[in-house]
Amino acid sequence: MKLGLFFCLSTIFSVSINATSWEQVPGPTNNISSSIGSYANGCLDGAQPLPLDGVGYQVLRSKTKRYYGHPHTILFIEKLSQKVQQELDTTLLIGDLSLARGGRFSSGHSSHQTGLDIDIWLRLADKPLSYNELQLPTPMSVVDLKNYQILEHRWEDRHFDIIRYAAQSTDVARIFVHPVIKEQLCKEAPNNDRSWLRKVRPWWGHHYHFHVRLVCPKSSLNCVNQALPPQGDGCGAELASWKPKAVLEPSINKRKTNKVKQKKRKVIPAQCQPLISMR
Numbered sequence: 001m002k003l004g005l006f007f008c009l010s011t012i013f014s015v016s017i018n019a020t021s022w023e024q025v026p027g028p029t030n031n032i033s034s035s036i037g038s039y040a041n042g043c044l045d046g047a048q049p050l051p052l053d054g055v056g057y058q059v060l061r062s063k064t065k066r067y068y069g070h071p072h073t074i075l076f077i078e079k080l081s082q083k084v085q086q087e088l089d090t091t092l093l094i095g096d097l098s099l100a101r102g103g104r105f106s107s108g109h110s111s112h113q114t115g116l117d118i119d120i121w122l123r124l125a126d127k128p129l130s131y132n133e134l135q136l137p138t139p140m141s142v143v144d145l146k147n148y149q150i151l152e153h154r155w156e157d158r159h160f161d162i163i164r165y166a167a168q169s170t171d172v173a174r175i176f177v178h179p180v181i182k183e184q185l186c187k188e189a190p191n192n193d194r195s196w197l198r199k200v201r202p203w204w205g206h207h208y209h210f211h212v213r214l215v216c217p218k219s220s221l222n223c224v225n226q227a228l229p230p231q232g233d234g235c236g237a238e239l240a241s242w243k244p245k246a247v248l249e250p251s252i253n254k255r256k257t258n259k260v261k262q263k264k265r266k267v268i269p270a271q272c273q274p275l276i277s278m279r
């Protein structure tokens with residue numbers, strides 16, 4: 001099943017023969033919480049688990065134990081889910097956050113390393129999912145990838161509202177969605193309320209979930225923020241440039257993935273080293 005590209009593709013297996021050191025740690029550290037390094041090269045001290053029995057959300061694939069975050073992240077999810085339940089009468093399905101001490105995954109994500117990234121599914125759970133469904137969930141895309149257009153029968157006003165609620169939070173730095181979803185948001189947003197669109201950035205792969213990235217908490221002194229997104233709502237020429245000319249998206253993904261594989265392995269921040277050495 002083709003679901004997107006390496007950037008944010010979730011996988012079932014947490015430990016494999018290729019498991020990284022970060023996937024083999026015994027659990028979070030007991031230190032004061034701190035996100036260290038950058039989103040795609042960092043780690044997480046003093047992580048907090050997202051409670052599995054929260055209000056307004058359910059946690060997907062809890063067996064993989066990718067539900068750790070900085071306390072700001074946990075609070076953000078709890079607040080957003082409560083609002084969604086109260087105002088939209090549905091339940092959010094929460095995908096991967098970070099590993100118990102953050103760090104690199106053997107598969108699935110290049111970011112999600114500092115406890116500040118969250119995947120939230122676009123499939124809304126109007127009825128709670130059973131344990132088995134949560135462990136092996138069926139994704140629901142809202143984009144017709146071949147024809148590069150929104151699937152009208154799946155896209156709802158509630159999707160618009162949920163992404164808007166998230167983007168309006170001052171804790172949020174960026175939200176990644178498929179460019180077709182960004183086009184849809186651009187089309188629907190009223191003229192007098194478009195500033196939040198700046199944070200919603202187009203990126204391949206995010207058509208069955210969106211990815212929320214929080215800003216570095218002020219107390220995390222070694223956390224590296226990304227530069228701010230470009231000025232404006234991002235609905236103009238840049239967004240149009242994402243539209244494939246003749247080549248369809250899967251081929252583009254393949255090409256990009258191959259290119260990324262040739263990249264050099266990054267050197268992890270010095271402050272992260274003790275987290276993998278410490279049992």
Ligand SMILES: [Zn+2]
Pocket residue numbers: 007008109112117118119210211212
């Ligand atoms: Zn993600």
